[in-house]
Amino acid sequence: MQPTMEDLKQLVQPNRTHRRIYTDPDIFDLEMERIFGRAWIYMGHESQIPNSGDFLTLNLAKKPVIVARDGKGNIHVMHNQCTHRGAKLEGKACGKARIFRCCYHGWTFKTDGTLMGVPDKKGYDGTDFDIHDPALSLKQIRCESYRGFIFATLDDTMVDLEAYLGDAKTSIDNMIDRSPDGELEIAGGVLRYRHNCNWKFFVDNLNDTMHPMVTHKSVGDACAAYIKDLPNPDDYSREADIINPFGSSYEFFDEMGVSVGPYGHAFTGGQMSIHSEYRDIPDYMDAMHKAYGEKKTQQILSINRHNTIYYPSLTIKGAIQSIRIVRPISVDETEIETLTFRLKGAPDEMLQRTLLYSRLINSPSSMVGSDDLEAYVRLQEGLQSGGTDWVDMRRYLGREQHPDGNMTRAIGTSDISLRNQYAAWLDFMTHEDKKKAA
Numbered sequence: 001m002q003p004t005m006e007d008l009k010q011l012v013q014p015n016r017t018h019r020r021i022y023t024d025p026d027i028f029d030l031e032m033e034r035i036f037g038r039a040w041i042y043m044g045h046e047s048q049i050p051n052s053g054d055f056l057t058l059n060l061a062k063k064p065v066i067v068a069r070d071g072k073g074n075i076h077v078m079h080n081q082c083t084h085r086g087a088k089l090e091g092k093a094c095g096k097a098r099i100f101r102c103c104y105h106g107w108t109f110k111t112d113g114t115l116m117g118v119p120d121k122k123g124y125d126g127t128d129f130d131i132h133d134p135a136l137s138l139k140q141i142r143c144e145s146y147r148g149f150i151f152a153t154l155d156d157t158m159v160d161l162e163a164y165l166g167d168a169k170t171s172i173d174n175m176i177d178r179s180p181d182g183e184l185e186i187a188g189g190v191l192r193y194r195h196n197c198n199w200k201f202f203v204d205n206l207n208d209t210m211h212p213m214v215t216h217k218s219v220g221d222a223c224a225a226y227i228k229d230l231p232n233p234d235d236y237s238r239e240a241d242i243i244n245p246f247g248s249s250y251e252f253f254d255e256m257g258v259s260v261g262p263y264g265h266a267f268t269g270g271q272m273s274i275h276s277e278y279r280d281i282p283d284y285m286d287a288m289h290k291a292y293g294e295k296k297t298q299q300i301l302s303i304n305r306h307n308t309i310y311y312p313s314l315t316i317k318g319a320i321q322s323i324r325i326v327r328p329i330s331v332d333e334t335e336i337e338t339l340t341f342r343l344k345g346a347p348d349e350m351l352q353r354t355l356l357y358s359r360l361i362n363s364p365s366s367m368v369g370s371d372d373l374e375a376y377v378r379l380q381e382g383l384q385s386g387g388t389d390w391v392d393m394r395r396y397l398g399r400e401q402h403p404d405g406n407m408t409r410a411i412g413t414s415d416i417s418l419r420n421q422y423a424a425w426l427d428f429m430t431h432e433d434k435k436k437a438a
Ligand code: FES
Pocket: 082, 083, 084, 085, 086, 087, 102, 103, 104, 105, 106, 107
């Protein structure tokens, strides 16, 4: 049964959330309508569709959509649905099209969605059929790009994208600044990883800094032991460089800090993060110095954030140049997509490091991400039981925080990121009810 506004307020309180929001299929359906159907949802990067006719297909709030670049170079997000009898129009995940042609009766559409042709058109003579009727073109969805990152919203009243991203957009800025040419380009394919859990467990985990030293202890300890036994402890592999910080202490993560902003966005880190101590790649430093000079390079690289969440669908690691996208499937299934960027003008070794990071941390064969997945699946199973109804998020409640632009900064192991996300969750979920009541 669909929950009322009063039910929803009971389920998300300032210090705890009810287990039902992770396990109830009716709540999941309402989230698709009210969160994924209203927020700015990440669609893809412009470099994935660089030329006219390039397209991607995906789901937005369970609706199939096409993201396409038209003949004039403009980007459209459109319902992936033929306007004849409603068949899903494009079946491929990505590709290049001159036109979109429906597989059922052959209606054709331009890459900007305009209806172009119908077979044996004389059959419509004498009817009110008009090939120029805008209602027969693919239905457009509001979309905007921020510096190459394409988002779409099904709500025409939502604030514009830049206002939605707020000061959290500086994480995107910093990732782009790390390119000597000031440009990013998706490199390689998409790493898709099905998680048997509710989408929120993945998002909750991104800035949960109380888990690495427990969940990832085995790999952290093994990595520390490997380094300790080396004849020269400074001469360890790139793999150890990447994994070692996951075994850091509570004090380290406290110092790293966390910032939260409007609409549920947040990032961990600031001047330092688990990526700060990665060893330099000399050719990259040379390219950066050449492009920006030493002072500006130092300024760019001194911004060191771990995960930034653009709630609810995108998370980026600017210092690593990888992103993960949250694609909810059902109440207990979520697809996580990892994509990696090439920093234009940087040596290939930078991309190699990014790809290695994805394999080690995010892939199904990862030594770190698979630990997290085990925890998410246990949460999904555990919260079915009713032994306890509540999920706690009280750590550092109301303490150790101060304003920072339009964001709020707190000690790194605070649960503030969870509290901020669930305040946004409740706001999205009750927005329609509040509008009706006003
Ligand atoms: Fe697409 Fe008929 S349903 S052409």
